[in-house]
Amino acid sequence: MKKEKANFLQIIRNFTQSQPFKLRFAFILTSVVVILAFNATSEWNFLESLYYDSVAVMEGDEVRITSEYLEEMSLSNKTDVLCDFRSARSDFCEIKDFTQIIGHSSILNYYSPFTNRSLQAHKSFKIKPHPRKHDKIALAHVKEISIEPVSFNQTPPHCTMMHIAPAIVFSTGGYTGNMFHDFTDVLIPLFITSFPFHGQVHFLIGEMQPWWIKKYRPFLEELTQYELINLNKVRRGLCYSHAIVGLQFHKEMSIDPKKTDSKYSMVNFAQIMRKSFGLERENATMLGIHNGNKPRLLIISRKKTRSFTNVKEVIKMASNLGYQVLVQEPNSRSKLRKFAHIVNSCDVLMGVHGAGLTNLVFLPSNAVVIQIVPLGELEKLSKEYFGIPALDMNLKYLQYNISIEESTLIEKYPKDHVVFQDPSSIRRKGWAALRSTYLVNQNVKLDVTRFSYTLLEALKLLHHYQ
Structure with a gap:
């Protein structure tokens, strides 16, 4: 078979070399389109050699x-x-x-x-x-x-x-x-x-x-x-x-299919991301069908900024609701393939607004992303950075905006302080002031009763996804 293929390719080469330049070049360009369309990569080197001969x-x-x-x-x-x-x-x-x-x-x-x-x-x-x-x-x-x-x-x-x-x-x-x-x-x-x-x-x-x-x-x-x-x-x-x-x-962390010729999207991106790292799960667990399998909840932990100060209470509450809970902290030293497999094994991912939520790209389709938004009028930015991309990837998205009582800023400032009453005034001072006040010097102590309703909503989404 290999010999027959080689003979055929030589016939094609002889044919192209005997043709006028315009016809030869047109043949090569047409072949490029065909090879791209059918992803016939094994013939690409041969086509390149024809191109060299012509050009x-x-x-x-x-x-x-x-x-x-x-x-x-x-x-x-x-x-x-x-x-x-x-x-x-x-x-x-x-x-x-x-x-x-x-x-x-x-x-x-x-x-x-x-x-x-x-x-x-x-x-x-x-x-x-x-x-x-x-x-x-x-x-x-x-x-x-x-x-x-x-x-x-x-x-x-x-x-x-x-x-x-x-x-x-x-x-x-x-x-x-x-x-x-x-x-x-x-x-x-x-x-x-x-x-x-x-x-x-x-x-x-x-x-x-x-x-x-x-x-x-x-x-x-x-x-x-x-x-x-x-x-x-x-x-x-x-x-x-x-x-x-x-x-x-196109936009933060996402693709606008209307701007692409082939109408590809973040769904395609996620599929290739899962394939490249050998992630096996294509879809999240559908509750009520898989005979008692507990949904896995991954809490993205942060140690330095925007960290959870009562993570043990959150774990206990989530476990009582029926979750199998994992807590992981991604960092620059983390082995990406290993961490990607951990994320892909989970059905719900939650974390405070920050780079760690980028790991949502490894989740199976129809999994749930819960973004906890700290104080500072960060709701719109948070949804733009992670909420819309999650939805574009065929994930479910829930946003939990913390209250003043759930922010550790309450330990530093009185309730009538501009930090709580007028975040826009901090924002007007520039990015450095906003970052220092709300992103660097703020941690989160979740009200486990209030937050439990968000975790219950995530369970409902896992019951009813299509």
Whole structure:
């Protein structure tokens, strides 16, 4: 069978080489669409070799563009560069043309047969490829990428490798290391940008940290079938037929299917996340059907800020309601795969607003997320960061807003203090004041009787989900 396949592929190669350039190139591009549609990855290397034959030839360790390709480009006399700078969170450029990327110089050249006059009419662009566009602190150590038009006729490209599969250039700088930012700033935008390519896409990563790559490698390998490239160490040209600089951002910790061509969503993201870490449970326990199985409740614990001061009382109350209770504290030293399996084994996850709730991405469908919101007028922000993403992932969501008596701030301030009566005045002082008052210096002592009604509501949701 392998011999027959090899003979067939050789016939295809001979056929394409005997055809006029336009027909040959059209055949290759059509094949790209078919391979992407059916995810026929085993034939991709063969198709790339046909592309090389049509567009370029290797001379030593560099690439020379074929005269046929240059002639075809000169007849078209156009290039296809689409940039979108309208988003408040991310800049994005897509170059559907021959590109050369020199990572250590932070330069991307896109090539076309420009004349001197037409070359001047084409714009250069500069992008920091990380979705925190106006955050100067986050972008301080993210290198800017210069996207420059170059004429084939004036400066022939030098490439050490050439690929028909596109490249996505992005940065893992910013606030990565904080799990929430790992997902909302990088992993979800990367999924949005790369998913349509079904793995046939190269990742060129700026500010690449080995520990970060190791942590999320299982997921990254679901998105690309190629080796990850450290952009800052690319000292000679890498060439692509199609390149994207920057990542698409829709909303915090989530995807807007209306903005995607294939209508994919956070449900797809969660499925791939579960697959990449080998998580077996697709659905939460449906109570009343599984013959006495207790629902598992995971309490996300925090030791330093926004911690529970009476967690033992909460455990006792939840156990009396019929829960099997686990208490875990995720941190940077936690083995992500191990922690993901713990989360996936649970039916209800609860925790105070914070990065630990990002672990909801590992829950089975129809599980329940309970977010405890501390004082400080944080209700809207909390729902945006974790409530809406939970619902978008086909999870159930309950929000518990604590009372003044459940905040440890009551031990520091009288009830008539502005901290309780006018949180907006604290907010107007800026993020630092809000963070210090409500996020750093506030812990939570749950009223177990009041909170028990929320846990009972979670049980009802597990009884009735569809």
